[in-house]
Amino acid sequence: MKQILIIAEIFAGQIRPITWELVAAARKIKNSPDLKQLSLAIHIIVPAAVPEPLAEKIAKQTGMDVIGLQIPGFKAYTNEIYIYCLEQLIREMNPSHILVAHTSQGQDFAPGLALDLNAASISGVNGIRFDEDGLIYSRPVFNNTKNLMVRPISNQPVVLTLMPGIFKPDDRKEKKSGQVVIRKISFFPSTCGNERIQYRRTVKRPGENQALKKAKVIVAAGRGIKKKEELKYVFNFVQCFSAAALGASRPLVDMGWLGYRHQVGMTGATVAPKLYIACGISGSSQHLAGIKDAEFVVAINKNPEAAIFRHSDICITADVIEFIETFLARTKVRK
Ligand SMILES: Cc1cc2nc3c(=O)[nH]c(=O)nc-3n(C[C@H](O)[C@H](O)[C@H](O)COP(=O)(O)OP(=O)(O)OC[C@H]3O[C@@H](n4cnc5c(N)ncnc54)[C@H](O)[C@@H]3O)c2cc1C
Structure with missing residues (x-):
């Protein structure tokens, strides 16, 4: 069965709030008139060295099934690691939509992931609408003065990066927690292309004002x-x-x-x-x-x-x- 996948945004071991906005967008896609009868399942993927606690928190808050993508030895985000590990998992899953945050991290790995999955890619989505031909997405162009309406034309999956602040997270309290499954990916740098990117250290940005x-x-x-x-x-x-x-x-x-x-x-x-x-x-x-x-x-x-x-x-x-x-x-x- 086709499904909608959400890649949770995790940074420094914390769930970024944009993850809840991705959940709201996934619900909107699932309930769109042309997809509603398919009852698409939604799965949230949580990539981390130790994903259980984060995955459990997300499953409890959303009531959705969560896959903790355990990457042993994972120290910090690089797009090569993300693309490599996510691709392995997603290839088994037959998704119709893959939702990623349009943040510095999401913009960094989503296009490469789409390329490796041979998926369509629509970045900076600021609206999801439906017309007689189905779902259609808007994204800003011309220095944000106009919106371009875009629709993927094949039956391949589509990777969408969603603008922060557009899709309002639900306040609803879920009665039942979703299920958590942990999938372990063996990550060895040599399996990841030519090791073009290596994690060295995290440099703290100047403090928030x-x-x-x-x-x-x-x-x-x-x-x-x-x-x-x-x-x-x-x-x-x-x-x-x-x-x-x-x-x-x-x-x-x-x-x-x-x-x-x-x-x-x-x-x-x-x-x-x-x-x-x-x-x-x-x-x-x-x-x-x-x-x-x-x-x-x-x-x-x-x-x-x-x-x-x-x-x-x-x-x-x-x-x-x-x-x-x-x-x-x-x-x-x-x-
Ligand atoms: C990954 C990424 C992250 C980014 N993060 C941020 C971010 O955190 N914050 C951020 O602000 N931007 C961010 N940007 C940059 C962002 O895309 C825009 O370039 C930026 O916000 C534009 O700043 P601006 O509105 O001051 O300038 P402009 O877009 O150049 O707009 C200037 C405005 O001033 C008006 N104007 C000109 N002269 C006058 C005048 N005399 N009187 C009145 N109005 C006048 C013009 O009509 C125009 O609307 C980011 C970009 C990227 C790619």
């Missing part, structure tokens, strides 16, 4: 700020709010204008302020992944078509510097 995590208001600067000197307008804007912190999109951090501790997004901080003010930020999926829990979003952007406006409660079409200058002048007058 507690100020960003605790802030009630975040004012974040993006590439709409054209010169480093113009950041002073954003600094002054932050001062207008109490319990506020400065955030940034990744390009500003990459250019060295602001430290990594200010970066918001998929590879930065995930924040949950009451108010998030995006100043000259386009609204890439990677940035949006970090603000999905923000209560109220205000975006200032000179492009009325900017993707961030589709995720904002208030959309201000303006030059960001002019807007901040006017705002500061008016609040000064009022004081």
Whole structure:
């Protein structure tokens, strides 16, 4: 029988929360009008050196059957190990869909896995819909201003990488835990291609910015700020709010204008302020992944078509510097 497989996202021995979003997406696929009558089984694969505790936790929380993929001697993630071990298991399983998180790790191994399985590959999926021809997936293109609708055309399995923050995890409490099965894969580096990648050590990223995590208001600067000197307008804007912190999109951090501790997004901080003010930020999926829990979003952007406006409660079409200058002048007058 065909089945839907979920590759749980495990990092440093912990289950990443995106795993619960993959579960929600798998349920959506299973219950789609054209697949519902097939009653596809869902299995969650947990790759780890010692997968039992993680597998049991996932089985309990989801009520789904879990396969702990035990990789002896597995020290840390590399895509060669993942692809090699997952391929061996998945080839026996006859899946229709393989769901992977569209994170740094998932983006790293999913295309290679699809290639080795001769599967279709759709990356960065931000929507699952159904039409008269069945399931169809959307993914952002043109700097996130448009969505492309994609459908795999063969009966081969499809590997989907799913954007974080799109598929809302279920809050339901499962009465019955799923079953856990442990599958042991013997992993020897020599079986893994030419050992092109070797794990050496894990380097800790600079610590997360507690100020960003605790802030009630975040004012974040993006590439709409054209010169480093113009950041002073954003600094002054932050001062207008109490319990506020400065955030940034990744390009500003990459250019060295602001430290990594200010970066918001998929590879930065995930924040949950009451108010998030995006100043000259386009609204890439990677940035949006970090603000999905923000209560109220205000975006200032000179492009009325900017993707961030589709995720904002208030959309201000303006030059960001002019807007901040006017705002500061008016609040000064009022004081
Ligand atoms: C694996 C990976 C991980 C990533 N992780 C992150 C992440 O964690 N966080 C992150 O932010 N990005 C991340 N990115 C980068 C991401 O894809 C985008 O490139 C980035 O978010 C764009 O930043 P931006 O919106 O500031 O810049 P742009 O996309 O260049 O947008 C600038 C915006 O400013 C507007 N603008 C220009 N001039 C003005 C003006 N005068 N007034 C008002 N508006 C103006 C423009 O209309 C535009 O919408 C990641 C990318 C990859 C591949």
